[in-house]
Amino acid sequence: MTHQQELQTQLDAEIVVPAQWSGRAPQAAAPPLARAVPRPVPVPVPAQPGHRFLIYKQDPSVTELGARLTFIPTVVLNGPMDVRVQTELQGVTPVARNINGDFVFTPGTPQFDCAHAFAVVRETMAMYERHNGGVPIPFAWNVGGNTERITVFPHAGEGANAFYTRTAKALKFLFFTPKGQPPSNVLFTCQSLDIVAHETGHAVLDGLKPGWLAADAPPQTGGLHESFGDITAIFLALAQPDQADALVSLTKANLHDRSFLADLAEQFGKALGMPSGLRNADNDLKLSEVGNEVHAISQVFTGAIYDILADVYTFELSRQQRTKDAAIVLIETASALCKLVFDAIVASPATNARYVDVANKMLQASANRGDPAVYRTFIRNRFAVREITTAATPLRDLMSGQMAMTEAAYTGDGQDVTEVEAHDENSASLLAAQDRSRCCGTMQMPEYQAVPAEKLAQGGSLEDDDILRAQLDELRSAFGK
Numbered sequence: 336m337t338h339q340q341e342l343q344t345q346l347d348a349e350i351v352v353p354a355q356w357s358g359r360a361p362q363a364a365a366p367p368l369a370r371a372v373p374r375p376v377p378v379p380v381p382a383q384p385g386h387r388f389l390i391y392k393q394d395p396s397v398t399e400l401g402a403r404l405t406f407i408p409t410v411v412l413n414g415p416m417d418v419r420v421q422t423e424l425q426g427v428t429p430v431a432r433n434i435n436g437d438f439v440f441t442p443g444t445p446q447f448d449c450a451h452a453f454a455v456v457r458e459t460m461a462m463y464e465r466h467n468g469g470v471p472i473p474f475a476w477n478v479g480g481n482t483e484r485i486t487v488f489p490h491a492g493e494g495a496n497a498f499y500t501r502t503a504k505a506l507k508f509l510f511f512t513p514k515g516q517p518p519s520n521v522l523f524t525c526q527s528l529d530i531v532a533h534e535t536g537h538a539v540l541d542g543l544k545p546g547w548l549a550a551d552a553p554p555q556t557g558g559l560h561e562s563f564g565d566i567t568a569i570f571l572a573l574a575q576p577d578q579a580d581a582l583v584s585l586t587k588a589n590l591h592d593r594s595f596l597a598d599l600a601e602q603f604g605k606a607l608g609m610p611s612g613l614r615n616a617d618n619d620l621k622l623s624e625v626g627n628e629v630h631a632i633s634q635v636f637t638g639a640i641y642d643i644l645a646d647v648y649t650f651e652l653s654r655q656q657r658t659k660d661a662a663i664v665l666i667e668t669a670s671a672l673c674k675l676v677f678d679a680i681v682a683s684p685a686t687n688a689r690y691v692d693v694a695n696k697m698l699q700a701s702a703n704r705g706d707p708a709v710y711r712t713f714i715r716n717r718f719a720v721r722e723i724t725t726a727a728t729p730l731r732d733l734m735s736g737q738m739a740m741t742e743a744a745y746t747g748d749g750q751d752v753t754e755v756e757a758h759d760e761n762s763a764s765l766l767a768a769q770d771r772s773r774c775c776g777t778m779q780m781p782e783y784q785a786v787p788a789e790k791l792a793q794g795g796s797l798e799d800d801d802i803l804r805a806q807l808d809e810l811r812s813a814f815g816k
Contacts, residue, residue: 381408383408383409383410384410384436385406385407385408385409386406386407386411386432386436386437386438387404387405387406387407387435387437387438387439388404388405388406388407388415388437388438388439388450388451388453388454389402389403389404389405389438389439389440389442389447389450389451390402390403390405390450390451390454390455390528391442391451391526391527391528392405392528392572392575392577392578393527393528393529393572393578393595393601394526394527394528394529394600394601394602394603395442395526395527395602396601396602396605397595397601397602399581399585399595400577400578400581400595402442403577404439405454405458405575407454407457407458409457411432411438411453411457412429413429413430413431413432414428414429414430414449414453415429415430415438415449415450415453415454416429416453416484417457418482418484419457419460419471419484419485420453420456420457420460420484420485420486420487421484421485421486421487422449422452422453422486422487422489423486423487423488424445424448424449424488424489424490427445427446427449428449430446430449430450438450438453438454442526445489445490448489448490448523448525448526449487449489451489451525451526451531452487452489452506452508452525452531453487455528455531455532455535455571456485456487456506456531456535458532458571458574458575459531459532459535459536459539459567459571460472460535460539462570462571462574462673463539463677466670466673466674466677466678467677472539472542472543473542473794474501474504474538474541474542475501475538475541475542475545475794475795476501476504476794476795476796476797477542478794478795479795481795481796483504484504485504485505485506485538486503486504486505486506487505487506487508488505488506488507488508489508489523489525490508490510490523490525491505491507491508491509492507492509492510493509493510493511494509494510494511495509495511495522495524495603495606495607496509496524496775496776497509497524497525497530497531497533497534497775497776498534498537498775498776498777498779498780499534499535499537499538499541499777500777500780500782501541501545501548501782501796501797502780502782502796502797502798502799502801502802504796506531506534506535506538507776508523508524508525508530508531508534509524509776510522510523510524510525511606513606513607514606514608516606522602522603522606524603526602527600527602527603528568528571528572529568529599529600529601529612529613530568530600530603532564532567532568532571533564533565533567533568533599533600533775534564534775534777535567536563536564536565536566536567536568537560537563537564537775537777539563539567540559540560540563540564540680543680543681544680544683544685544688544792545791545792545793545794546685546686546788546789546791546792547559547560547686547688548560548777548778548783548791549686549783549786549787549788549791549792550768550769550771550783550784551768551769551787551788552686552687552688552769552788553687553689553764553765553766553769554627554628554629554632554763554764554765554767554768554769554770555632555636555688555689555690555764555765556686556687556688556689556769557629557632557633557769557771557774557778558629558632558633558635558636558690558764559633559636559680559688559690559693560633560777560778561629561630561632561633561774561775561778562633562634562636562637562640563680564775564777565599565614565616565633565634565637566616566637566640566641566673566676568599569596569597569599569616569641569644569669570669570670570672570673572595572596573596573665573666573669573670574666574669574670574673576662576666579662579665579666579669580662582594582595582596582662582665583661583662583665588648588652588661588665590617590641590644590645590648591617591645596616597612597615597616597617597641598611598612598615598616599612599613599614599615599616600612600613600614601613614634614637615634616634616637616638616640616641617638617641617642617645618634618637618638618641619638620634620635620638620721621635621720621721621722622635622721622722622723622758622759622762622764623722623759623762625764626763626764626767626770627763627764627767627768627769627770628770628772628773629769629770629771629773629774629778630771630772630773630774631773632764635690635721635723636690636693636721636723638721639717639718639720639721639723640672640676640717642713642717642720643672643713643714643717644668644669644672646713646716646717646740647668647671647672647710647713648664648665648668648669649740649741650707650709650710650713650740650741650743651664651667651668652664652665653740653741654741654743675697675700675701676693676697678696678700679693679694679696679697679700680693680696682696682699682700683696685792686788686789686792687788689757689765690718690723690724690757690764691718691723691724691755691756691757691758694714694718694723694724694755695753695754695755697714698711698714698715698752698753698754698755699753699754701714701753702751702753707743707744708743708744708745708746708751709739709740709742709743709744709745709746711746711751711752711753712728712745712746712747715727715728715752715755716728716730716733716738716747718755719755719758720733720734722758722759722762723757723758724755724756724757724758725755725756725757725758727750727752727755728746728747728748728750728752729747729748732747781802782797782801782802785802785803785804785805786801786802786804
């Protein structure tokens, strides 16, 4: 038998011909082989593997969205762990991938909490890396070639809080039983997309501006950190098509209608006795109403950004509604504004940053990238209404409800101003000491209270001795006599 005849014999043995085609009586045949059917045209495959995760798209209490699959298009090892993030939960991790290579677990289990927290952290980082031109954003300790991961602790301990710590290189999510609830009704902060995104926002911003967490900076600098966490949660929600589509449907494309977007950490807020979420991004707070309490100050900046988002969306929807779905317009609008805020923060001072600094960088970046002039009008107006900046553009049209929201060239008085001044240089939000008593756990960490801004701004790892430096120096002086 020739070699060609041997090959043909093997092929004939592998091909099962249906009886009705062969003309022969049907016979008992061996089970069909589980092999792919050859195709004449090559099928493209992904460049690298990815993994599915089951996560809550908002909070467990937000039933409009519930738990859904999300895709992380990078290599994730059992843990979950990848090159930037690792997860730690004693007695549970490493959590293993299933037979399909995915991290899909039943909600309410420790394995689900590990996978959920990891996935939201990774999605948050990926969102900002996209705005950074695809370049990885270092954590504050990633200097001089250091590539240490951040560690996520889904069940870090008992308490109604969550926090980021540079000293431990970690994100820690606590759990607690709300007052008046049975012991079995435990609330895990790691299950909230808003809370996980918020704390990851602190870690991202600490990598970009390591001097901004210092407690000896103006209250507005601390407000920028807390606000960045909140707007991170908002922008992450709008970076996900299913959330954007649900929001548009629920609100009829009106971002000022009550929704899961503006209410941050709904389940947590209600557990603490608040009417809705922990914070409301769609607020009307002004700087003169908040003093030096950083948690409240942050809501002024967040509210301005939320209003700008709603204004720009109104404009873009009016000119694109015939060519694009409303949800697509919202996704693109939010992404463009997120990029604008990101670029403005990168360009702002390394220490002691003020709201007006970020506002001006937003105006300049918007002009440089060729946005319609009305974008800058929205930015100037919203910061001015909140007493953050002076009103270079008259506010009469805005405050009377007569502003031309859909005119691309609208500036109010014909001046496309890209630099404004602080509304009140003597504001307590600029001059007083920071009151962090109501902030998240991040802002209350001792490392940011004790270590001066100049030291923090250098980046790098923080050790316990850095936190105790002033007291150690005092002891050395006393003992050296």
